[in-house]
Amino acid sequence: MTDSIPAAVTETPALQVFEIPAEHMPGLLHKLATLSKKSERILGKSINLDVLHELHKPRSRINDFGRRVDVLDSDGNPCLDVYYAVTIDAETPKINGWTFVATIDHSTSAGNIIRNNPNAACEIPEMYRTVKPVCDHCDKIRSRRDTFLLRCDATGEFKQIGRQCIRDFIGYDVTSVVAMAEIVSSATPSASDGDSDWSGGMRDRRYIMVKTYLTHVAAVVRTVGWISRKDAEFGRGIATAGHAHTNMFPPPKVGRNSYERIAITAKDVETAEAALAYGLSLANSDREFDYKLGVLSQETMIEHRNTGLLAALVPAYFRHIEREYAQAQRRTAMNLVASKHVGAVGDKIGTTKKHQLQPIEATLYGCFTTEGRFGPVVIYRFQTVEGNVLVWFATATEDGLGPQDAANRVKVQINGGSVKKHDVYQDVAQTVLTRCKVSLIEPAVAA
Secondary structure, three states, rough: OOOOOOOOOOOOOOOEEEEEHHHHHHHHHHHHHHHHHHHHHHOOOOEEEEEEEEEEEEEEEEOOOOEEEEOOOOOEOOOOOEEEEEEEEOOOOOOOEEEEEEEEEEOOOOOOEEEEOOOOOOOOOHHHHHOOOOOOOOOOEOOEEEEEEEEEOOOOEEEEEHHHHHHHHHOOOOOHHHHHHHHHHHOOOOOOOOOHHHHHHHOOOHHHHHHHHHHHHHHHHHHHHHOOOOHHHHOOOHHHHHHHHHHOOOOOOOOOOOOOOOOOOOOHHHHHHHHHHHHHOOOOOOOOOHHHHHHOOOEEEEEEHHHHHHHOOOHHHHHHHHHHHHHHHHHHHHOOOHHHOOOOOOOEOOOOOOOOOOOEEEEEEEEEEEEEOOEEEEEEEEEEEOEEEEEEEOOOOOOOOOHHHHOOOOEEOOOOOOEEEEEEEEEEEEEEEEEEOEEEOOOOOOO
16 A cells, blocks of 8 residues: 655546545555555455645634634635545455445334445445345344345345354455445545444444434534534534534533533424425435435434434435525526416427427526436526526537526527427426527527
């Protein structure tokens, strides 16, 4: 493993790039040096850390109002923190032709929490969201908190194995394999503002009341703002998940440095209830993180190890209502609610007698790309001079039109295509077009 910072390293596109604070590099190098020896012994490959380049970021802190602000020097200049962009190359744990892909947490009644191995790049079948704690090795259902999911390298077959059967099944104790996965995830940025699924956190304290805990999370966020585990590791305050737990179970008051408990208000209770209601709406989400929040929202009480994930429900709810508010503001400002359907389904757009609709002048106000069944799909949103909304699902960007054109509200002419269907989205009538031909008329003033 690399034990010093090289002068120049070629970036490897296949590896994810992480940003490590300079002050954390010595500790990370020391930890990886120790664990690399274990990786060589268990997996036959060392852990390699490569430094790509140095970068600087403005230093920030939490002010007295709970907001993050830049730190300035005595001359008023922003202070900077040094980071290193690095890649970490570690072998995915494989034992006897099987790869460890996830731990399945069966402690919740509404569904399972799947803790993915961040190095195992495979899609986990949806059935494991609700599977019972059965062991495919001994075929026995027991009162297990966890089972381990393995995938055969040769056939792609999945096996759900209990802790006691792991040694018989793969010939090695999976706890060492899990430890190897945790090595990599310790340097892996969280996919959300919540804590990492792999983090051990504080002492396991089971049966935390969900609504009560979320009320304390709301109180902490209201007082000092949301601070993720990652932010806390960078010295930007106390992680919200742990702070809320301390607020719920305050330590005894000893000396002058005793913990000052944040008082719960009626607004905090209201926030927790609203966040739970939002969480319930995520129960059938295709997005894994949202699905986990949906599972926990259906519980009355949870184990402590899931509080970091549950705490993320509050900022997720706030982001949700911010999006809804922004969408409502946009609908009002553009008067989208006045939109009406254009033409009839099947009508064609053009200038000849066979065309039922004349060319349409419109303003492009939306453009984003999503993944479709057969590849990327670009969704264009237009508003006609009459105020009607047109939507076009295209397989590629048309004549270079992109998100910046939508932000600048460029004017276009639609001179081709046909009406695919009449639809209603978020209470706005919209006409869905297909096979369009769009040409730029003139850029509009940026909104």
